Amino acid sequence: MATKKTTTAKPRAKATTASAAKDREHLGTGGELHQLAGVDSPALTTAHGHPVEDDNNSLRAGDRGPTLLSDHVLREKIFHFDHERIPERVVHARGYGAHGVFENYESLSDLTRASVFATAGKKTETFVRFSTVAGNLGSFDLARDVRGFATKFYTDEGNWDLVGNNIPVFFIQDAVKFPDLVHSVKEEPDRGFPQAQSAHDTFWDFASLMPESTHMTLWQMSDRAIPRSFRMMQGFGVHTFRFLDAAGASTFVKFHWTPVLGMQSVVWNEAVKINGADPDFHRRDLFDAITAGDFPQWELGVQVFDDAFADEFDFDVLDATKIIPEELVPVRPVGMMTLNRVVDNVFAEIEQVAFMTQNVPPGIDFSNDPLLQGRNFSYLDTQLKRLGSTNFSQLPVNAPRCPVAHFQRDGHMQTSTQPGRAAYEPNSFTGADRGPREVGPEGHVPFPAPVEGVTRRVRSESFADHYSQARQFWISQTDVEQDHIVDAYVFELGKCDVLAIRQRMVANLRNVDETLATRIADGLRMRLPDPSPAAAPLVETEPSAALSILANAKETFEGRKLGVLVGDGATAAAVSRLTKGVEKAGGTVDVIAVAVGGATLSDGSTLEADHAVAGAPSVLFDAVAVVTGPDGGSALADEPAARDFLTDAFTHFKVIGLAGDTDALVAAAGLDGKLDDACLPVGTAAEGKAFVARLAGPRKWDRSLTA
Ligand code: HDD
Numbered sequence: 001m002a003t004k005k006t007t008t009a010k011p012r013a014k015a016t017t018a019s020a021a022k023d024r025e026h027l028g029t030g031g032e033l034h035q036l037a038g039v040d041s042p043a044l045t046t047a048h049g050h051p052v053e054d055d056n057n058s059l060r061a062g063d064r065g066p067t068l069l070s071d072h073v074l075r076e077k078i079f080h081f082d083h084e085r086i087p088e089r090v091v092h093a094r095g096y097g098a099h100g101v102f103e104n105y106e107s108l109s110d111l112t113r114a115s116v117f118a119t120a121g122k123k124t125e126t127f128v129r130f131s132t133v134a135g136n137l138g139s140f141d142l143a144r145d146v147r148g149f150a151t152k153f154y155t156d157e158g159n160w161d162l163v164g165n166n167i168p169v170f171f172i173q174d175a176v177k178f179p180d181l182v183h184s185v186k187e188e189p190d191r192g193f194p195q196a197q198s199a200h201d202t203f204w205d206f207a208s209l210m211p212e213s214t215h216m217t218l219w220q221m222s223d224r225a226i227p228r229s230f231r232m233m234q235g236f237g238v239h240t241f242r243f244l245d246a247a248g249a250s251t252f253v254k255f256h257w258t259p260v261l262g263m264q265s266v267v268w269n270e271a272v273k274i275n276g277a278d279p280d281f282h283r284r285d286l287f288d289a290i291t292a293g294d295f296p297q298w299e300l301g302v303q304v305f306d307d308a309f310a311d312e313f314d315f316d317v318l319d320a321t322k323i324i325p326e327e328l329v330p331v332r333p334v335g336m337m338t339l340n341r342v343v344d345n346v347f348a349e350i351e352q353v354a355f356m357t358q359n360v361p362p363g364i365d366f367s368n369d370p371l372l373q374g375r376n377f378s379y380l381d382t383q384l385k386r387l388g389s390t391n392f393s394q395l396p397v398n399a400p401r402c403p404v405a406h407f408q409r410d411g412h413m414q415t416s417t418q419p420g421r422a423a424y425e426p427n428s429f430t431g432a433d434r435g436p437r438e439v440g441p442e443g444h445v446p447f448p449a450p451v452e453g454v455t456r457r458v459r460s461e462s463f464a465d466h467y468s469q470a471r472q473f474w475i476s477q478t479d480v481e482q483d484h485i486v487d488a489y490v491f492e493l494g495k496c497d498v499l500a501i502r503q504r505m506v507a508n509l510r511n512v513d514e515t516l517a518t519r520i521a522d523g524l525r526m527r528l529p530d531p532s533p534a535a536a537p538l539v540e541t542e543p544s545a546a547l548s549i550l551a552n553a554k555e556t557f558e559g560r561k562l563g564v565l566v567g568d569g570a571t572a573a574a575v576s577r578l579t580k581g582v583e584k585a586g587g588t589v590d591v592i593a594v595a596v597g598g599a600t601l602s603d604g605s606t607l608e609a610d611h612a613v614a615g616a617p618s619v620l621f622d623a624v625a626v627v628t629g630p631d632g633g634s635a636l637a638d639e640p641a642a643r644d645f646l647t648d649a650f651t652h653f654k655v656i657g658l659a660g661d662t663d664a665l666v667a668a669a670g671l672d673g674k675l676d677d678a679c680l681p682v683g684t685a686a687e688g689k690a691f692v693a694r695l696a697g698p699r700k701w702d703r704s705l706t707a
Helices: 014-027 072-082 175-185 201-209 211-221 268-277 281-291 307-312 346-351 370-387 390-394 468-475 479-494 499-509 514-523 572-584 632-637 640-651 663-668 685-695
Strands: 095-104 123-132 147-155 158-165 241-244 250-259 297-305 332-342 364-366 561-566 588-593 623-627 656-659 679-681
Touching: 095 281, 095 346, 123 332, 158 250, 175 201, 175 370, 201 211, 201 499, 211 468, 211 479, 211 499, 250 307, 268 281, 268 479, 268 640, 281 332, 364 370, 370 390, 479 499, 479 514, 499 514, 561 572, 561 640, 572 588, 572 623, 572 685, 623 640, 632 640, 632 663, 640 656, 640 663, 656 685, 679 685
Parallel strands: 561 588, 561 623, 623 656, 656 679
Antiparallel strands: 095 123, 095 332, 123 147, 147 158, 241 250, 241 364, 250 297, 297 332
């Protein structure tokens, strides 16, 4: 049957269109296998620039004879290929990044002399890499894991790398435990699995033996660890840093990134399925948004406080397993970062970007947080190991945008031709002045913190309370979020074969909250163990609304995606109304049909689909609609993937729109008599409008899922 495209609506997602356009730029028109003289594309050359006669056939003696060693073109090509991989990052191997710009709101010169914060409206280029921690380079995006949120600010006084996470606390207090932590969560060394997950014995063995990790495991078991999008998660510098003003005076500071789109996560069952349906879910989401011109933004905020606050605070501000509640020290917004450019080459930029916590410009300095101090040793080594040369700072993504002047010379892959006779300092050959050059207080002057005490391996007593803030996190969550935390512990501990590990972990959690521990023990069908001894008495804490995702949910569908499953006989108007409404609300729409060729609409035209339903389960969308005609409904009901589409959307508490004869599909999806007030009709213009308005609201969290 001949098909034609509708003229009324081809409601393609903006993102799809934009990324497809980018693809087309690079495709060219050629399809011929051999290099042909006279075509527009330039002739291939070797890496040394010699034009290649034929890139498709190696040099051989006789048409069917052996390949010759003298084929240096072949040799060079294979040689390069054999060396194309570099060691992946030992943690945060899987990541994705983009370029952007940070714009400062107002001068912070009363707090810091950092040039990035010097004046209102000052713009500084940035590069951000988001990552999961535990998984290997080829793992999937929706692992339950902490997300890295590393930002390189190319300031005019050198690069500032704010190498943070989407969770404001960390598992351990001292960097000396970092290799142990990472070894415990990575695949077990005697079997090579499981990768990209903490749900196994060794991780929980370590966590249960290191009570200081308890607070972080609550965050990790919360929905923070399964974000809907990089664009919808917070970022934190985690440690306490110092701001230094022009006179060298210090203020403590913690850094916060807040997503303009609001925070949002998926549910666990959804995450598991997303990993199968689209392991690249987060990177695709970021790429699509930026190429569509929907530039994601995060507001940078600071919590600043002085020594007096630090001295009075119930916890040690140098302890990275603790937050400073926003109720005590409000977050002051200081600027906005916009990611506005995808990379041109993933390897050159995302893989080769080298973040280092010790990269701070004048005006920003470290505290004595032992985790931060240890990190400052680590990052330089890892970059040399990964990138293979001390000259990694010359790679375009790492190179400062400001001038550099030093006498470090030579080394592997030296790409700059450093002129001049002198490669030492002081010297009388460079610059107008002879002798040592010093910028003095204009340079990076470390805070002159007094140091006292004896040298010994010790953990300060002020770090001993491992449970109070874990409890604060727990009591700050909504009921739905508490349910998710319990479910996550039950799932993860249920994956531990060793009963003693489950018991030890629950024993620790009894110090956090009895209800939490009891619910987990019940979920595991386990006797409640005695609480483990706590190293310090609990401090009373108040719930902090800032710690909940749902309590801070933003009423919007901006940046979100509606999946419309279209059956034969649907009206073009119903689909295009949804598309227009959602796009007006800042979202995107993908059209799904039984086959990617599309659905036949009521007027006989064909609406091309973005996806076949078998390849686009509802987990890929924030909300769904099914729009069909009188006959299309039963055809959808016969399609297993269409049934799952609806069942899953319902089970994941999503808002659902229905138009046309959807009864057979609803019944086949097992939802007869179950549809609730978040399952809305979308057949008429008024219904479509009400549905789009509802999309801005939360999922239907109180939906009954019982049989
Ligand atoms: Fe780390 C990478 C964040 C503690 C050692 N870390 C890395 C990345 C992020 C973080 C986001 C990925 C950077 C990128 O995208 O290239 N790390 C953190 C946070 C920590 C932390 C928020 C605690 C607050 N890290 C930490 C410690 C050590 C390291 C205590 C070592 C003592 N981290 C590394 C590393 C990595 C790294 C091995 C691996 C790849 C890399 O550095 O470039 O050096």
